[in-house]
Amino acid sequence: MVDFSEVARLPAVAEVGNDFIGDIVDSFYKVLERSIDLVLKGSTMPLSTLKVVLSRNIESIRDFEGYHQAAALELLVDQFERDVEE
Numbered sequence: 001m002v003d004f005s006e007v008a009r010l011p012a013v014a015e016v017g018n019d020f021i022g023d024i025v026d027s028f029y030k031v032l033e034r035s036i037d038l039v040l041k042g043s044t045m046p047l048s049t050l051k052v053v054l055s056r057n058i059e060s061i062r063d064f065e066g067y068h069q070a071a072a073l074e075l076l077v078d079q080f081e082r083d084v085e086e
Contacts, residue, residue, distance in 0.1 A: 021066040028057040028073055032080065039084050047084055051077060 035050040054077050062070040 021061055021064050021069065024057055024061050024064070025066070025069055025073070028054065028061070031057060032076065036080070047081065051081065054080075 031053055035054065038045055038050065039047070054073075058070045058073050058077070061073065
C-alpha cells in the first residue's frame with residue numbers, strides 16, 4: 001500500500017494558470033516599456049512592428065482566458081499609439 005501522506009502537494013491548476021498569465025502580463029509591460037524607450041529615443045523601428053509584439057502578448061493572455069487583462073492591455077496599446085502619433 002502506498003502512503004500518500006508524504007507526497008508533496010502540487011499547486012492547484014488554477015493557481016498555476018494565474019501565475020502563468022501574470023508572467024505574460026509582466027512580459028507585456030516590459031515590452032511596452034522598451035517600446036516607449038525606443039520611441040522616445042527616436043528609433044526608426046515602425047510603430048506597427050512594436051504593436052505586433054505587444055499584440056502577440058495580448059493574444060497569449062487571451063488564449064489563457066485572461067480576457068479582462070487582455071482588454072485592459074489593448075486599451076494601453078491604443079493609448080500608446082495615440083500618444084506616439086501626436
